[in-house]
Amino acid sequence: MELTEKERRLLALHYVFPVPLNRLGKLFEIDPDLDQLFTYRAKELAELLNIPMAKAFKLKENLQRNMDTPYDELYERHAIFPIPFTHSLYPEKLHLLIDPPAVLYAKGHLQLLTDRWYIAIIGSRKATAYSKKALELIVPPLVENNAVIVSGLAKGADAMAHEAALEYGGKTIAVLGHGLFHLYPKENAKLAAEIVEKQLILTEYPPYMKPERWTFPMRNRIISGLSDAVVVTEAARKSGTMSTVEHALDHGKDIFTVPGPITSALSAGPNQLLDEGAKPIWSGFQIVEMLAFNR
Template sequence: MTDISQEERAYRAALYEVDGIGPARIQVLLNYFGTAKSVWGASESTLKEIGLPKDAVFELGKRKSRIDPKQHLSALAKIGIRAIVPDDEEYPKLLKEIDNSPQVLFIRGRFLPQDERSLAVVGTRKATPYGRDVTERLVEQLAAQHFTIVSGLARGIDGTAHRAALESGARTIAVMGGGVDRVYPPEHVGLAQEIAKHGAVVSEFAPGKLPVPGNFPARNRIISGLSLGVLVIEGASQSGTKITASLAAQQGREVFAVPGPITSRQSQAPADLLKLGAKLVTDVSDILDELPDLKDSHTGRTKSVLEVNLDALTSEERKVVELLSEGNLHIDEIVRQVEMKAPVVSATLTMLEIKGVVKQLGGMVYGRK
């Protein structure tokens, strides 16, 4: 059960909707006044005396004249949006542990107790075929180990991670940089709806708030805060991905990174993190090794995403697999390098696809699976 009244929940949610009063200021106001209802009822002069900027005082007054917090919370519930607070049983325990944990989370979907076993999977919006491929494989392995996958619903690695989780039957949580009703990018609206059915779409930002760039550092601290660790798959040297990893380290969470081709710009962030001591990951066992409390569920080493049992393949298949281990290639280049006839290579690739060893990435380009 919860120790907070629905009335206090409504006032707290209403404060989050006031322009100019962000999460940090709300925490200061709650510390001073004790309750959100008291903040809502405070006079303009009192708010100014304690240092709230004039613009924020004006916006609060304007908001107070427009809505009744309790009625507004009921209206949000009618469109499938709830507000949860740290006193609620549903509020994630891991998130409570971080500094400045959100005093309100707006949510579509629901947190479940099993979401305490969660891992953030993050990376660049400009994912390469290699990055998408590795994301799919690792998320599939994490799903088999009953992890909930946390990410940010962005293009690239985030979207791939969410989809792979859903396809693997795992729960997944999307943390937004704007209101939960302001899905960005727009092509992920359908994905967000599926996530809400099989996990949760959450935000510290009130419904209606746009996902402006300044919101994303705050969003990233929630991604890491919800998770036992953060797995970085691709990202440029200067990227938000590294910010999330840095926040995870500050929160005492594990940081994992997947190595990539040194010729790719998107391999720079993982490489930088590995130099700083992040755990190198090629399969889920590398993650479980760093999470000792979860080892009782680890029943053996999973096949590495970078390894395959070559003894089980024909000589032609081994040649192709060994070649593709170095990177994705067009079928014409495969024919040239393995020095086999095109029909033989085509048949070999088909058999490797059936065996789940390789897959076509589009345009007759093949890569390891």
């Protein structure tokens, strides 16, 4: 992948300071091409990045130590493709976020970033066979109409969504909450390998970053940001799934939810969303018709 000198400098910064683009706004205002990146004093970095002096000294030290590191070449050795926010492959919809990723790291088939429709399918890590049955009705029409299924490679509903896309010959993107040198959960290693081989995995975190409690809520905004609509299968009333829905609502995305039995705790989230105005879904054709009408 061809990168500009500005993009290479951004990779160097992002490796040691992996924050969203909005955190770099003041820096880009005064230095749009990052020409002075390796010459800033710690005090200047502290002011431009709004970080404590101790962190600024550490950042300056790390930048100078690694200023000659060819990050793009190192990533390429691991079949990782960095996509800076200025690159043509960077999804336009992510620019609409308040806090867009400064860099995406991709592994797999990059052409999936140029498709027409993206549908997020999310739900509980404890999703039951009810979610799997629902996906048998929702995913095939989406696949038939070339929608890309987006989810988070978590246990439960996420894994079911990716597996359904693969089973019906469709396309899928897995968005991770950690770097590509790690995998969470380990149980999805085989599924992750299949997605890398045939589909696409994305993350905003440099390869070395491990999964942390705070990285997954951040990941959720990318799932909703990429997508034209969000489908919720099963979810507790308070859960990571519902936080993704909140991001989606902030982005003006259509929310579809699978109605569930009132006796199930995992239907509490979807049923609440229905009460708040989400669209009930029982067939993927409902989404196809909505997207076709809106376009």
